[in-house]
Amino acid sequence: MKKILxxxxxxxxxxxxxxxxxxxxxxxxxxxxxxxxxxxxKSGKPDLILLDLILPKIDGFEVLKKIKADPETKDIPVxxxxxxxxxxxxxxxxxxxxxxxxxKANYSLREVVEKIKKALQ
Amino acid sequence: MKVKNILKRLDIISQCQEYKLPLWQCPQFFFLIMGIITxxxxxxxxxxxxxxxxxxxxxxxxxxxxxxxxxxINVVVSRSFGRVAEANQMKSEFIRIVSHQLRSPLSNIRWxxxxxxxxxxxxxxxxxxxxxxxxxENIDRMQELISKLLTVSRxxxxxxxxxxxxxxxxxxxxxxxxxxxxxxxxFNVEVLLKVLPNLxxxxxxxxxxxxxxxxxxxNAIRYTQRSQPHSEIYLGRxxxxxxxxVEIIISQRGNQLYFEIKDNGVGIxxxxxxxxxxxxxxxxxxxxxxxxxxxxxxxISKSIIEKSGGKMGFKSRLGxxxxxxxxxxxx
Numbered sequence: 515m516k517k518i519l520x521x522x523x524x525x526x527x528x529x530x531x532x533x534x535x536x537x538x539x540x541x542x543x544x545x546x547x548x549x550x551x552x553x554x555x556k557s558g559k560p561d562l563i564l565l566d567l568i569l570p571k572i573d574g575f576e577v578l579k580k581i582k583a584d585p586e587t588k589d590i591p592v593x594x595x596x597x598x599x600x601x602x603x604x605x606x607x608x609x610x611x612x613x614x615x616x617x618k619a620n621y622s623l624r625e626v627v628e629k630i631k632k633a634l635q
Numbered sequence: 636m637k638v639k640n641i642l643k644r645l646d647i648i649s650q651c652q653e654y655k656l657p658l659w660q661c662p663q664f665f666f667l668i669m670g671i672i673t674x675x676x677x678x679x680x681x682x683x684x685x686x687x688x689x690x691x692x693x694x695x696x697x698x699x700x701x702x703x704x705x706x707x708i709n710v711v712v713s714r715s716f717g718r719v720a721e722a723n724q725m726k727s728e729f730i731r732i733v734s735h736q737l738r739s740p741l742s743n744i745r746w747x748x749x750x751x752x753x754x755x756x757x758x759x760x761x762x763x764x765x766x767x768x769x770x771x772e773n774i775d776r777m778q779e780l781i782s783k784l785l786t787v788s789r790x791x792x793x794x795x796x797x798x799x800x801x802x803x804x805x806x807x808x809x810x811x812x813x814x815x816x817x818x819x820x821x822f823n824v825e826v827l828l829k830v831l832p833n834l835x836x837x838x839x840x841x842x843x844x845x846x847x848x849x850x851x852x853x854n855a856i857r858y859t860q861r862s863q864p865h866s867e868i869y870l871g872r873x874x875x876x877x878x879x880x881v882e883i884i885i886s887q888r889g890n891q892l893y894f895e896i897k898d899n900g901v902g903i904x905x906x907x908x909x910x911x912x913x914x915x916x917x918x919x920x921x922x923x924x925x926x927x928x929x930x931x932x933x934x935i936s937k938s939i940i941e942k943s944g945g946k947m948g949f950k951s952r953l954g955x956x957x958x959x960x961x962x963x964x965x966x
Binding site for chain 2: 527529533534537568596623624
């Protein structure tokens with residue numbers, strides 16, 4: 515079973531994705547802040563990371579930078595899932611090594627799940 | 636540390652990057668250019684006046700005078716430039732944050748509705764309830780943010796008129812502490828209320844003052860140093876966090892009621908303190924601790940208190956918590 519780490523401070527989304535991904539046959543582990551997210555990226559050995567950008571403690575950009583700088587985690591694909599849509603934020607995340615950048619408001623749940631499936635293939 | 640600070644101030648390029656402005660519009664760069672122009676003018680002034688005036692003392696006085704005037708102009712213009720740049724930076728940060736804050740509950744609602752209507756939860760009543768609860772919470776969040784934005788526009792239009800009556804500040808506070816119980820439990824915070832005996836009633840609009848106390852209490856709870864709501868839910872960890880403490884004291888100073896709320900939270904960095912009552916401002920430690928704030932609560936609170944004939948202020952040290960206070964006229 516593929517494992518997905520979801521770093522997101524909105525507990526509502528943690529619950530929704532927890533349920534949706536379970537139905538799709540994935541295992542999800544959740545972190546509500548950047549610090550716990552980084553720890554779980556290392557210890558949880560996820561196959562994919564879904565990352566929000568505005569996070570408590572360590573923001574998403576910093577988390578992404580650290581994930582990509584660590585040889586143990588640098589190959590895990592990261593999909594950024596956020597409501598920031600300024601082009602400079604998008605560019606910064608892509609430059610830091612994000613595989614995909616999804617603005618929450620522009621995608622349905624089904625579309626996000628499709629992107630996750632595709633990234634895991 | 637001091638040398639480090641000086642070096643930091645000399646690094647014009649990274650300071651300009653913080654303002655997100657092109658180099659030629661950046662106040663630090665402008666100060667440097669003005670400095671070079673000032674030195675150039677002083678040297679050419681010296682050359683010019685030594686040719687025209689024989690008295691070296693008079694030349695020195697003119698050159699020094701010219702230098703002082705140019706320096707003053709330089710400082711004043713650069714400071715104004717700095718303020719414009721800061722305001723500009725805060726405005727773009729505001730658009731970034733507010734659009735994020737408005738959209739977040741909307742995407743939560745949208746995705747929960749999509750999940751509920753997908754038919755996948757038809758047999759799972761418990762999950763359905765969970766998603767209805769998410770809808771309810773996020774609709775409340777949207778409503779709260781919209782009502783804050785409307786209050787701000789009323790404050791700015793001067794139409795937020797208080798309906799003044801005598802009321803018990805103690806009762807308003809106690810009701811709110813009870814209302815906040817689920818939040819204090821989630822954040823593992825203890826709230827203590829100390830009311831001095833024989834206090835007179837406050838004069839003001841109780842519904843507006845309730846908003847002020849609500850904002851202050853909400854901030855004190857959310858920004859408690861060790862608060863980590865729900866982190867154990869998803870991590871399967873036991874509660875290891877220490878309890879945060881919020882203390883409220885209501886007393887009398889002269890003919891005014893004095894309300895004070897003290898927390899042992901993250902505190903406010905010194906460089907953020909001057910902006911704390913500005914609308915849409917969120918301190919660096921605040922954003923690190925809590926990502927949901929709108930940066931409107933304190934602006935609204937201070938406006939309400941001043942409109943009610945009171946004053947509002949705070950003291951805070953980074954890492955040592957904050958104390959916010961306000962006064963209100965009494966009956």
